[in-house]
Amino acid sequence: MRVLVAEDDDTLGAVLAQGLRSRGYVVDLVADGESALSYARCYEYAVAVLDWLMPRVSGIDVVRQLRRTGARTPVLMISGKGAPEDRVAGLDAGADDYLVKPFAFDELLARLRALQRRPPDVLPPRLVVGDLEYDPASREVTFGGRRPALTSTELSILETLMRFSPAVAERRQIAQHVWTDEVDTFSSNTIDVHLARLRAKLSGSRVRIQTVRGVGYRIVADNGQRLAVP
Structure with a gap:
């Protein structure tokens, strides 16, 4: 799952990026609002974490511009501005949640999980294909009463x-959602290797991961037939 973090404090930005990556997120870290807008035009993010006070373009103006273009990416705004009128301004600008600095990292994670659960028309609480269910908030996969042991990379591929x-899902789209350096991944056999392992771990489920040659992959319900491992 790809997350955009825009924070001009180098220390805080590094801490947030490292913490999120350790929990399976793919993180793009930028230090100003102009870069945040540029990245948001290039990638589809599950969540964006935006600092209010950033150089070039403020976080609140980033949110406004995103909403004007129709972007529906859930946004968590973080700021040292904690007065009620500041919170109201941030939420009215289009942010989905507002967190005042300093904050506990666990609280930030909880708020990100909450954003991933809402609204249902943008990010469904649970993804279902055949008998396979995936909860983006808990990153739990189940089928037939089983919980396969998937790596963080395999979970991100499956979610995509x-x-x-x-x-x-085109190969480039998979690379963008799962790896930070998607160019190298796209041009290598890394995706194919992980897909082969994912197929093996989903053996026995009622889904198939189909290879669309020259394009990418798709996952579909298998009408009760068991998944064949290549």
Whole structure:
């Protein structure tokens, strides 16, 4: 799952990025609002964490511009401005949640999980394909009463496929959602290796991960048939 973090405090930005990456997120870290807008135009983010006071373009103006263009990315605004009128201004600008500095990292994680659960029309609480269910907030996968042991990378690939299902997720789209350096990943066989392992771990589920040659992959319900491992 790809997250945008825009924070001009180098120390705080590094701490947030490291903490999120250790929990399976793919993080793009930028230090100003102009860069945040540039990244938001290039990638589809599950969540964006934006500091209010940033150089070039403020976090609140980033939110306003995103909403004017129709972007529906859930936004958590972080700021040292904690007065009620500041919170109101941030939320009215289009932020989905507001967190005052200093804050506990666990609280930030909890708020991100809450944003991933709402609203249902943007990010469904649970993704379902066939008998396979995935909860983005808990990162728990189940099928047939089983909980396969998936790596963080495999979970991110699976989530990407399930969000695109029944459409095809292109190789470049998978790389962008799962790896920080998507260019190197896209041009290597890294995706294929992880997909082979994911298929094996989902053996016995009622889904199939299909290879669309020259394009990418898609996950579909298998009408009760067991998944064949290549």
